[in-house]
Amino acid sequence: MHPYLIPLQKQLKASADSENAFNQAAYMKNKFKFFGLTTDLRREVCKPFLQKDILPAKQDVESIVKTLWEMPQREYHYFAQELLAKYQKQFQEEDIDLLEYLIVNNSWWDSVDFIAANLVGQYFKLYPKKRKAYITKWISSGNMWLQRTCLLFQLKYKADTDTALLTDIIKKLTPSKEFFINKAIGWALREYSKTGPKWVKDFVSAHSLSNLSKKEALKVISKK
Numbered sequence: 001m002h003p004y005l006i007p008l009q010k011q012l013k014a015s016a017d018s019e020n021a022f023n024q025a026a027y028m029k030n031k032f033k034f035f036g037l038t039t040d041l042r043r044e045v046c047k048p049f050l051q052k053d054i055l056p057a058k059q060d061v062e063s064i065v066k067t068l069w070e071m072p073q074r075e076y077h078y079f080a081q082e083l084l085a086k087y088q089k090q091f092q093e094e095d096i097d098l099l100e101y102l103i104v105n106n107s108w109w110d111s112v113d114f115i116a117a118n119l120v121g122q123y124f125k126l127y128p129k130k131r132k133a134y135i136t137k138w139i140s141s142g143n144m145w146l147q148r149t150c151l152l153f154q155l156k157y158k159a160d161t162d163t164a165l166l167t168d169i170i171k172k173l174t175p176s177k178e179f180f181i182n183k184a185i186g187w188a189l190r191e192y193s194k195t196g197p198k199w200v201k202d203f204v205s206a207h208s209l210s211n212l213s214k215k216e217a218l219k220v221i222s223k224k
Helices: 005-014 018-027 039-050 058-069 074-085 095-104 109-126 128-139 144-152 163-173 179-193 197-206 211-217 219-223
Strands: none
Touching (some): 058 095, 074 109, 128 163, 163 179, 179 197, 179 219
16 A cells, blocks of 8 residues: 555544444445445545645556545545545546546445546546547446546636537437436436526426426526
8 A cells, every 4th residue: 555545544444433434324225335424524534545745646646546436435435536546637649548547436426427527528628639539438338427527527617618528429329318427417417407598498408308308497587
């Protein structure tokens, strides 16, 4: 284990709460183990390890992140993605392979959504020429989490959203019966409706979407 992780592991174990851990695991359908830290406590414990003057060298990050991702407790996974976010501006072309690894391993909505919106979104801004190849690959992969990432990576793009690309992705995934895909279609549209409400309203009218996707897409517009 990298020396950077030893004191972090000690702090997380010292803050464990078995009752909370049981409840958190149940909420996540027992897909992961937990130490049982509340979100606020976890952030408090982890904050010192995310300070600029203590961060590990960029060349060590992939190994550290993968080590964390292979640990059973979900708090390690949360920390891994938050650590990686500290290096967004330093992403190199090959880092897409690490992002893909994180998406397809220990996959669930809580990790995939963070990775999509915060990490993959930033990566494709830095390397737009890589976008088409990976979106095409992920859409055709049959992996629900890679497909969800395609829908959500533009969540924070606002006016920079590529609506033609979003349209193409949604049309390709609309036949899906997966809850997490239909929910993400609606979420992507709802988020963009804060920037382009007319575009979203017209899109929903013009396309055959699931009831879930429509409901999610029009939430913000309906309130207005």
